[in-house]
Amino acid sequence: MRSPSEVTQAPFVRVDHVQLSIPAGEEERARRFYTDLLGLREVPRPPEMAHRGGGWFSSGGVSVHLAVEEPFAPAKRAHPAFVCSDYEHLLERLGEHDVAVIAGEPSPEGKARCHITDPFGNRIELIAL
Numbered sequence: 649m650r651s652p653s654e655v656t657q658a659p660f661v662r663v664d665h666v667q668l669s670i671p672a673g674e675e676e677r678a679r680r681f682y683t684d685l686l687g688l689r690e691v692p693r694p695p696e697m698a699h700r701g702g703g704w705f706s707s708g709g710v711s712v713h714l715a716v717e718e719p720f721a722p723a724k725r726a727h728p729a730f731v732c733s734d735y736e737h738l739l740e741r742l743g744e745h746d747v748a749v750i751a752g753e754p755s756p757e758g759k760a761r762c763h764i765t766d767p768f769g770n771r772i773e774l775i776a777l
Contacts (some may be wrong), residue, residue: 650678650737660708662709662748664711665711665712665713666702666711666712666713666728667713667714667715668678668696668712668713668714668715668723668728668766668770669714669715669716669717669720669721669722669723669768669770670701670702670714670715670716670717670720670766670768670770670775671716671717671718671720671768672716672718672720673701674767674768675701675702675703675714677696677767678703678714678766679703679704679766681766681767682700682703682705682712682714682766683705684739685745685747686705686707686738687707687738688705688706688707688710688712689705689706689707690702690703690705691703691705691706691711692704700715700716701715701716702714702715702716708733710730712728722765722768722769722770722771723770723771724769724770725771726771726773727770727771727772727773728772728773729761729772729773729774729775730772730773730774730775731759731775731777732774732775732776732777733777735760735774735775735776735777736776738774739762739774742764747764747765748761748764748765749762749764750762750763750764755775759775759776759777760775760776761773761774761775761776
């Protein structure tokens with residue numbers, strides 16, 4: 649078996665999905681936030697997983713899996729970072745729904761970025777395209 653330093657190509661090619669936790673019974677509130685505000689579409693989960701609660705959402709190459717976790721603790725520092733095709737419009741829509749937008753320094757590439765939290769306190773970074 650080759651060591652990682654002997655591999656000639658990158659060992660990973662993309663992120664398949666990120667997973668965030670939500671409290672039990674909050675699927676409808678999660679659905680409204682992730683679909684109505686962020687614009688992701690809900691993806692059917694395999695039948696053998698449906699009883700676990702949570703939900704799967706997708707947009708372009710971005711997939712978010714929400715899992716019920718008890719006891720629940722939001723991800724306040726660890727976070728996904730999503731590149732947004734229409735950053736300014738998304739920020740306007742979030743503001744119209746009283747979602748706090750915390751402006752950040754530009755990304756290392758000079759792109760505008762900010763942080764929001766979902767209804768459960770999970771941190772999410774948004775980056776302009």
